[in-house]
Amino acid sequence: MGLLDVVDARIGDGLESLLCAHHARRLRKLGWGSVFGDEGGWWSPRRPVRDGNRVEVLVDGHELLPAVSEAISSARESVHLAGWCMSPDFKLTREPGAPTLRELLASAAERVPVRVLLWAGPPVPMFEPTRKRVRTAREEFMRDSAVSCVIDARERTMHCHHEKIIVVDGSVAFVGGMDLTAVEGDRHDTSEHPPRHPLGWHDIGTRLRGPIVADVARHFRARWQEIAGEELPVPPVPEPAGTSSAQLVRTIPERTYDFVPRGEFSLLDSYLRALRSATRLVYLENQFLWSPEVTEILIEKLRNPPDPRFRVVLVLPRKPSNGADTTRGQLGRLIDADDGGRRLIAATLSSHDGQASSSVYVHAKLAIVDDRWISVGSANLNEHSLFNDTEVNVVTDDPDVARGTRLRLWSEHLRRPVEEVSGAPEDVVDGLWRDLVESEGDHRVTGLPGVSRRAGRLQGPLRGLLVDG
Numbered sequence: 001m002g003l004l005d006v007v008d009a010r011i012g013d014g015l016e017s018l019l020c021a022h023h024a025r026r027l028r029k030l031g032w033g034s035v036f037g038d039e040g041g042w043w044s045p046r047r048p049v050r051d052g053n054r055v056e057v058l059v060d061g062h063e064l065l066p067a068v069s070e071a072i073s074s075a076r077e078s079v080h081l082a083g084w085c086m087s088p089d090f091k092l093t094r095e096p097g098a099p100t101l102r103e104l105l106a107s108a109a110e111r112v113p114v115r116v117l118l119w120a121g122p123p124v125p126m127f128e129p130t131r132k133r134v135r136t137a138r139e140e141f142m143r144d145s146a147v148s149c150v151i152d153a154r155e156r157t158m159h160c161h162h163e164k165i166i167v168v169d170g171s172v173a174f175v176g177g178m179d180l181t182a183v184e185g186d187r188h189d190t191s192e193h194p195p196r197h198p199l200g201w202h203d204i205g206t207r208l209r210g211p212i213v214a215d216v217a218r219h220f221r222a223r224w225q226e227i228a229g230e231e232l233p234v235p236p237v238p239e240p241a242g243t244s245s246a247q248l249v250r251t252i253p254e255r256t257y258d259f260v261p262r263g264e265f266s267l268l269d270s271y272l273r274a275l276r277s278a279t280r281l282v283y284l285e286n287q288f289l290w291s292p293e294v295t296e297i298l299i300e301k302l303r304n305p306p307d308p309r310f311r312v313v314l315v316l317p318r319k320p321s322n323g324a325d326t327t328r329g330q331l332g333r334l335i336d337a338d339d340g341g342r343r344l345i346a347a348t349l350s351s352h353d354g355q356a357s358s359s360v361y362v363h364a365k366l367a368i369v370d371d372r373w374i375s376v377g378s379a380n381l382n383e384h385s386l387f388n389d390t391e392v393n394v395v396t397d398d399p400d401v402a403r404g405t406r407l408r409l410w411s412e413h414l415r416r417p418v419e420e421v422s423g424a425p426e427d428v429v430d431g432l433w434r435d436l437v438e439s440e441g442d443h444r445v446t447g448l449p450g451v452s453r454r455a456g457r458l459q460g461p462l463r464g465l466l467v468d469g
Helices: 003-029 061-073 101-109 131-142 212-228 266-277 292-303 324-338 383-388 399-414 425-437 459-467
Strands: 050-059 079-083 114-119 148-152 165-168 172-176 200-202 204-209 244-252 281-285 311-315 344-352 357-362 366-369 373-377 391-396 445-447
Touching: 003 292, 003 383, 050 061, 050 212, 050 391, 050 399, 061 101, 061 165, 061 172, 061 204, 079 101, 079 212, 101 114, 101 131, 114 131, 114 212, 131 148, 148 212, 165 212, 172 212, 172 373, 172 391, 200 344, 204 212, 204 373, 212 244, 212 391, 244 266, 244 383, 266 292, 266 366, 266 373, 266 383, 266 391, 281 425, 292 311, 292 324, 311 324, 311 425, 324 344, 344 425, 366 399, 373 399, 399 425, 425 445
Parallel strands: 079 114, 114 148, 200 357, 281 311, 311 344
Antiparallel strands: 050 204, 050 244, 079 165, 165 172, 172 204, 244 391, 281 366, 344 357, 344 445, 366 373, 373 391
16 A cells, blocks of 8 residues: 555545544434444334334336336325425336326326425535426426425435335335436336446335334325425324334434424434344445445454354445445445455446446445345435435344345346355355456446545545535
């Protein structure tokens, strides 16, 4: 390591320490200081755990989007949606004659109340969705229809409302990472991810039934009442619909809503507790990996493995929409911590058909720990999602859901039958995963390019300190 690398790393370490200290002070003042303790476990103690749920993980657009369309089409009581961006002309299926989202909601609104809560967009048109685009979308959703659409501009400065939730009839809910728009990428894709221009799109959501749906519905109700000024009845708790325990966890910055004036950081709490508890496997799919709070736990476990079988597998975009240098820098720290132990895999996804190839954009926000705990939702592993944007994830400790989801994803990414990836996780990591990321060829999973031991980390800490007041 040269002098420049040493200086860069030292400055990066110092800035990250400042950022972590700032976060700790901020959350301590808000009564959330226990988040930074040393406790593990599968649940945040600050949110209710609901038993008797059915938690279905829906992978990629071909599985998630038709399920949403079917639920809205069959609504009999109400349809509630909240998201980062929704486009009226977006079609949830590619079938001939498929309705646009505007048409789908307008048709539902002839039978039931339909409420749509949109983020207002950034105050200045620096990135999507612009405020002009959002205003136009609102007008279009409400044109010649009974749809009620409200714009929420109560975002924390330089941050957003990033959650993606849908509740139909108070009996089924969708929580995940999929936006109902083609802005910044075409969400329609299959598990085969055929090469397409400009890139494929890998995303994950959940379909929920049972008592956990009431928590999603009540979260929407709380936001809607403050922004729209319309009083809604308290959503009833549905009857049990399955065998999974589940918890809804959130990021809500302080001073954003009256219903939680000191904010809520149960999503961060949930992540850190589960990662501290990991003994054998941490599997993360995420759009970003900036958070030093997350990487510090992984670094410690790579340096001092809790079990000889312990492995970390990261699936990230080849080129995230922003923050690429920050993610690369954090990966550099993880590589240093692994120090040749070969416990860490950092991969990205691409698609090939023998003639053409393209990147597959990883937009999923998923974590699986020890095949015991799984979290799916809208939260990225950065300061925005864990401290400053509104976010919603759903968590379950159902080992069948956790392991079943991991096997489906590993089968998709490694392009092997489920039977071939169902062995001991460390054997599959050391064999199939490592062989593919370290070898040449048209594989779905490839080593993440540009991963370097040099810090490249200054952007993340600086950005965090500047915008996380």
